[in-house]
Amino acid sequence: MANSFDVIVLGGGPAGYICAIRSAQLGLSTAVVEQDKLGGVCVNIGCIPTKALLHSAYIASILKESKEFGVEVSNIKTDYGVAMKRSRRVSDQNSKGVEFLMKKHKITVIKGTGVVQPGKKVKVGKDVYEAKKAVVIATGSRVKGIPQIGLEINKTTVISSDEALLLERVPDTLAIIGAGAVGMEFADIFQAFGARVTLIEALPRILPIEDAESSDVLAKSYRKRGIDVIAGAKVTKATVGKDKVTLDIEAGGEKKQVTAGPVLMAAGRAVNTENIGLKECGIQLTDRGFIKVDKNLQTTAPGYYAIGDVAGPPMLAHKGFREGAVVAEIIAGQKPHPIKYDNVPSVTYCHPEVASIGLTEDQCKEKKLDYVAGKFPFSANGRARGTGETEGFVKILRDKKYGEILGAHIVGAHASEMIHELAVARENEYTVEEIDLAIHAHPTMSEAVGEAALDSLGRVLHI
């Protein structure tokens, strides 16, 4: 095996493998160092298997309501183990897909844990590889516990998504700490499979980075289906027993205890910056622990770049994808368009789905922007009524003067698919008027996007 490449990428997750493909496309000889399976957290223990499980949960929930639609199913049984095994097959297919892409682009995959060394070198085991042009660090992130309050991940009673994804059977009770995307999605999955779920969020509302109205719809929807949602809650103490954990919680001035087994930690991730030789190469970290990068994603050591979760928030696969492609182009001497970090869509795939782009209404207020909110509920949308998916809305925040789309929020079935119309619009600086001018097919849920645009102009048609 050759030990000299134009580009060596440390980490074969979304940011890393896309960087490798784009580098190879640009004619650079490329190697990827990966200690586990290609595809990283996203493919193996993140985005992909959770989507498989969420679909299982969705089927379970629609079957419970199917009688109303004229389809009677008796004796519905759910088996988390079967759903889990299916999700593993999906992950494996995707990981193999990445392997295939590496072969197709003649990218060398080096198995092992890489450590960067001065002189653009990467050590894997006993072997030292040299990069002629650049070393790209894409080592990603991992789940973390909160050891300060006794919630260290022990993989049995205090678990992370890594273990939750591999459970053979659904637990009777489950407490989830953190109601961001990960916590919301697991609450949805386990509730549908029959667990009694308690969802605990420290900030005043669940989905704290989303628009407050989105949070409200989800809190209502979750409570309706029996999930115990406790927001603005501080876990003061955790008592970890043999198969149960007791949590002391303070919420709204009241103290209470929640006992569940296990507890799923979904409150943030830690970046993988330890023991990979950063300090020795002069690669500095930010105050928050991410690798410090300039606008070209180059670290404080010339020739070393960082992309994906290690390079800073938002810690999302699609942000890593884009950084991977852009950094490859920069290394190849091109001048790619700068990444618009304020135009990265955010999606939570719970039911109903939550998707957003740009500013929330509260952020518009904080920035003292002169805005108008246009909103259209799916309860007034023909297609949504037809499928019985009337929860949620489309909300567009329009700059009052120029019609710029400051932010957009969708809660509802298929919100994850509908948000992209607004991503394209914002990327190209279309105003709400262009959204309206584009004819939306009838009947579709996307019509609600056009109607929300019209509502922001005071011209909504269907309410």
Add this chain to the structure above:
Amino acid sequence: MATKVHMEALSPTMEEGRLVKWNKHEGDPVKSGDTLAEVETDKAVMELVARADGQLLKVMVPEGTTVPVGNVVAWIGKPGEKVDGDGAAAPAPKSAPAPEPQKRAPSAVRSAPEVAPADVTRVKASPLAKRIAKEVGVDLKLVQGSGPGGRVIKRDLEGAPATPAAPTAPPTYHAPRTGVPYEDVPLTQIRKTIAKRLAASIGPIPHFFLTTEIDMERAAEAREALNKQLGEDGGKISFNDIIIKAVALALVQHRACNAWFQEDHIRYWNEVHIGMAVAIEDGLITPVIRNADMKSLRDIGAESRELAGRARTRRLKPEEYTGATFSVSNLGMFDIDQFTAVINPPESGIVAIGSVVAKAVPDGDRVVVRRRLRLTMSCDHRVIDGATGAVFLKTLKQMLENPLAMLL
């Protein structure tokens, strides 16, 4: 079937083009997008490109010929294919209902070229940028776009200076100040050529001169009335003060004349600073009345008297005689009827003011006596073209002939 190659409108005002050189010759293979020939337009030598694949079958126009837009200059087709005007057996005219190209009246031809020429006047800008530009009054043609393919996006307009409002909008007499004192615009190809050729012809600063005669009767009346109002110790307003104010206000409307030539770009000023030529004992100095467009006549009068006084005693500070965007030189008090002033670089223009003299002028079928002024503008042709200077002078003349307009 063979495809006709037309003379295309390569600039918005082009009506005919001179075929300078054929880059492809009869029999050469051509691909769509290949440069077939170089064509000199009213503005520049541009490329005529092939719109079809095949072989250049026939060249209809020899090099050096001037051809109206729309006329056929060549044919592209499959090797061996016969074309009209080939001299050989052309398809029978009856079977070809389209009239033979060269017999068409040029006017008819021009109206329907088969291939629509690229619309060079189109501005690439995002919908949001267009709305902001319209609201703020920015000419998007002057903005360098940073979006994909040079598209103007919102970022490019943040802090963009305003340009004179569109003709339909009411004229703004005060420049909308955006906090940006000027805008640097890179030299276009045509401006580079003008700069180079004219400088070679007439010296580093290619001057040309425009003279107009202005009726100062109403300005004179206004001046007398104002001075009466101001009284004895109020300080007098001179014709020069009125002219400085009018020049400044006219420049606000004609930013194209309020500019500095800077070798590789032109600096269009959003602020108006008028240099005022003052004769001193062994020379000349031009103290500057800053933001003259925003000052009252009384302030301009007081400031110009004060500056001129200190100029004569040589007590001006450097910042008081530098940084003008345009100048005014007045020899009226020496009974000079008309003269030409020399531009003070990097400014691009100066107006030379003669004396206000009573003249017999026709008024309908009568002859009346009116006070008249001859004013000559010197323009740096690298920045200001004849028409640009002329429209500026027209505005200036209107203001001086109707001084009430300055109050708007």
